[in-house]
Amino acid sequence: MEKTNKSTQITKLSARKVQWGVKGKKIIKNISIAITNQELIGLIGPNGSGKSSLLRLLYKYYTPKQGGVYIKGRDILSMSQKEVAQNIGVVLQEKEGLNDRTVYDIVLMGRSPHKGIFEKDTKEDQEIVLDALNRVHLTNKENRHFSTLSGGEKQRVLIAMAIAQETEMLILDEPTNHLDPRYQLEIMNLIKSLNIPTIVAIHDLNLASMFCDRLILLKDGHIFTEGTPQKVLTKKNIKDVYDVDVEIQKTKNNRISVVYLNSHNPPPML
């Protein structure tokens, strides 16, 4: 990977002391994060720890109760949804309402943040869409309906859409969910190859350690710890946050791998 020069680091996206909740229940408690150049950040933590909520605050689907979110220093609340979409591409976990669209039409939707109501789709937009499809290796499937694609292909279509959006940052919510190992690796490699500041919420700790430059570990709506995978994925941290016993092994390429130990008692037989 390219080494980023410290002096040229710019904060692309940040959250400062952000809080959010519903009906008196605090879900995000005082979180501050900053994303700089070309980092791939993994957001990890148990179910319900606030990963999706934090991401929704970052792309302005939720409004913080306190604190703020900033894109290149600008308060996200002073920006229109369109401006946010010009800066951040988002790949969601839910794919409702896309089934009867063609691959081409979905990827073309990535151009909408750049379009005024009087503007037509141009030849240039077509080129951008084609190029994005090419980058995710779906060139020959542009006329297929979304519902006919495999899980991995669906994910690649949505990543192509985010590429066509031509943003400086990407946010992905569990992009490897429901995929077999081959597709999981393929998707993570694809994300990594885009080489732009990216936050990805991810459950698989081994994928997180293999691909991410930095990990943010959430527990109950706050940051438990953050840093390099080696620093974050320790036996103690994982026990404290997930209540799971693990063994940490070093792999050849100086990455680490997490091995789960089944120390839980099996449930009583019925």
Add this chain to the structure above:
Amino acid sequence: MGLRRLENKKKHHFLVAVTILTSLLIISIVLGICIGSTSINIKEILGIIFYKIGITEKGTWTTGNENIIWLIRTPRALLAAVVGAGLAVSGASLQALLKNDLADPFTLGISSGASLGAVLSIGFGIFNTFGIFGIQVGGFLGAILAFTIVFYLSRRQGEISPTSLILAGIGTGYVFSGITSFITLVSSKKELAGQILSWTLGSLARADWRDLTIPSLVLIGTTIYLTLQSRNLNLIATNDEFASTLGLEVPTFRKRLFIIISLTVGVIVAVSGSIGFIGLIIPHIVRFFTGTNHKYLLPISLISGSIFLVWVDILARTVVSPAEVPAGVITSLLGGAFFLLLLWKKQTKAHK
């Protein structure tokens, strides 16, 4: 490049379809004017129309025939075209807004709300400040009230459940129709009693030129707005979070669609009563050919809706001639069956 050729081909097909359908619409309207219980030959009819729009000199026809053609049949055929277009476009946008392809102004009770508003305005003159447009204003307010009730009844934690949407719509529709019937029956206004059939069943029988102005203007405005917003309609039809990550201000756009749809349905129902199911049938059939892109779906639905209602009205006038069946009865027969067919198709799909 294969893809570019395909996109251009789509555009080409679209333009061809628009041309053919527009010609069909013009022919249908002319036939709509020709067909009726008094038979008048086509040469005379065209002569009267051309004379009236100032192209030719007055011919040898009788004043009676001139009145039948120009004061009764022409506005009626044109109103059928406008009403059909408006209902089809409202249906297509409702389906996008609610992410539910069974949505229709009639099944969701919006038409019943509009009927009530219109009846209130005739019965009690509560919108008299708006002069002759009082009925239309009443229709619009009734429509927006019913729509709002249905929308909030079917929304749970920001999600609209398709089942509660349809149930809330049917329920609201019944309540509003009930009140409308009650007012009509107890009201001392004879005018109302005579019109009850058109409010509840939907009919174009009372059409005159004055009825055309407001619905036509609203239809033009609505069509321009929705066509310009076709990209956003494509977005809102997916899901709200997805649409918002692509730059759509979902709450604002939703409010605007709410008003636009209520306005269109309101002014249409004020002149024609609640003619049902056009908003359901037409976009469904059109979608089969154009796909879900509203850039193509909306204009084709608009013209098809026009043609459809012009023919339904011809049927309404001829099937038991010299008496007539309200147009809404025919659309209910066709649309109700279509609705059941869709339900059945969805069920069998779900069980596979």
